Amino acid sequence: MKNLAAGLALGLAGCAAWAQDQPSQGPASPERGRALLLQRQDTGCVLCHQIQxxxxxxxxxxxxxxxxxxxxxxQARERIADARRFNPQTIMPAYLSTEDLHNVAAPYRGQTVLTPQAVDDIVSYLFAKPGGALGATP
Incomplete structure (x- = not known):
């Protein structure tokens, strides 16, 4: 489990620079959230979770x-931001925190994996009504 967590954290660290450079895109978008959730290398969400x-x-x-x-x-946003606040032993990456991270490559130190806008977009998708604009089904 530890090796999986370390590998996931290292893989996701590569997208940190990209996330920091993106300007805020306005209100949360379930469409952008869906696209982020599907990006296996950038967010890793679908690697660990079943998502409606x-x-x-x-x-x-x-x-x-x-x-x-x-x-x-x-509550979902808090868990995505830094699930360690709820379970210090979690293998889920801290998407909006740089605190207490170890062995971070120099170019990525002090950078978050995702932007606040990206997390808001993901949450907007996760809470979109089934059958709504995105056609999500149970």
Whole structure:
């Protein structure tokens, strides 16, 4: 498990520079969120989670089907930002935190994996109504 977490963190670190350079794109967009969730190398979300409306994902993390029934958008955003606040042993990357990270390559130190805009976009997709604009189905 530790090797998987280390590999995922190293792989995701490469997208940090890209994320930092992107300007805010305005209001949260479920369409951008869906695209981010599908980017296996940039976010890694579908590597570990089953996500409603997306092709089959992994089973390392909890299924995100029915997330809106058991969580709020704010709670989901907090977990994506830094799941270590809830479970210090998690293998989920800290997408909006640079605190207490070790062995980070020099060019990526002090940079987050995703931007706040990207996390907002992901949350907007996860909480989009089934059958809505994106056609997500249970």
């Amino acid at each position: 409306g997306l092709p089959a994902g992994g089973a390392l993390g909890p299924s995100l089907h029915g997330l809106a029934e058991r969580s709020s958008p704010a």
